[in-house]
Amino acid sequence: MRYFIKFSYNGTNYHGWQSQPNAVTVQETLTKAVSTILNSPIELMGAGRTDTGVHAKIMYAHFDTEAPIQVENVVHKLNSFLPKDIAIYDIILVDDQAHARFDAKKRTYEYHIHNTKDPFLTDLSWYYNAKLDTNAMNEAAKLLLFHTDFECFSKVNTDVNTFNCKVTLAQWVQVENKLIFTISADRFLRNMVRAIVGTLINVGLHKITIDQFKSILESKNRSEAGFSVPAHGLYLTEVVYDYV
Numbered sequence: 001m002r003y004f005i006k007f008s009y010n011g012t013n014y015h016g017w018q019s020q021p022n023a024v025t026v027q028e029t030l031t032k033a034v035s036t037i038l039n040s041p042i043e044l045m046g047a048g049r050t051d052t053g054v055h056a057k058i059m060y061a062h063f064d065t066e067a068p069i070q071v072e073n074v075v076h077k078l079n080s081f082l083p084k085d086i087a088i089y090d091i092i093l094v095d096d097q098a099h100a101r102f103d104a105k106k107r108t109y110e111y112h113i114h115n116t117k118d119p120f121l122t123d124l125s126w127y128y129n130a131k132l133d134t135n136a137m138n139e140a141a142k143l144l145l146f147h148t149d150f151e152c153f154s155k156v157n158t159d160v161n162t163f164n165c166k167v168t169l170a171q172w173v174q175v176e177n178k179l180i181f182t183i184s185a186d187r188f189l190r191n192m193v194r195a196i197v198g199t200l201i202n203v204g205l206h207k208i209t210i211d212q213f214k215s216i217l218e219s220k221n222r223s224e225a226g227f228s229v230p231a232h233g234l235y236l237t238e239v240v241y242d243y244v
């Protein structure tokens with residue numbers, strides 16, 4: 001029987017989602033917890049990877065088990081067992097062929113910047129107080145919706161077969177003392193969002209023009225794009241399926 005598990009995590013204390021030797025990860029922590037509560041070894045397949053320090057407001061993973069699950073009971077036990085920076089919301093019975101990664105139709109990320117020093121946001125948002133032209137940043141962000149190849153924003157030496165992504169939303173919004181960038185696409189490349197944000201910040205600083213941003217998109221060259229912003233301001237906020 002295959003189940004989806006819906007959860008969130010604060011990524012501050014983790015070396016990203018994916019299990020790796022000699023590092024504490026979300027996948028490893030959650031896998032051990034589910035295996036312990038179900039008294040059976042399970043393997044988790046996540047909807048995607050997040051890097052060290054990146055957070056997830058909503059994340060999904062799937063696992064297989066032989067016996068039916070009493071959902072409310074298992075959710076309660078997991079939340080009691082897991083550390084305080086991982087929360088379980090639901091466990092959902094799905095078709096045996098359902099896949100948390102490959103069946104996702106859309107993913108959404110937010111990047112949070114606060115422009116007034118705030119000790120309560122230290123690990124949850126990037127403190128950056130330079131004056132930014134958000135109108136120019138939004139004009140440049142619109143170009144992402146009309147582009148498909150995002151190799152210029154991809155981590156180099158990555159093992160993907162294609163750099164094509166379909167971006168359906170990309171916008172900046174000021175919320176009190178925070179500037180939030182939201183981007184939705186069918187898929188994302190490694191480091192893509194952080195590289196896009198860093199390059200758009202260069203537009204907001206008037207270091208590059210909107211036309212230059214367009215040229216960067218067309219270059220397919222990571223060295224042409226801007227810096228990658230720090231991981232702790234990035235959140236996975238939505239994963240959409242046809243059946244969940």
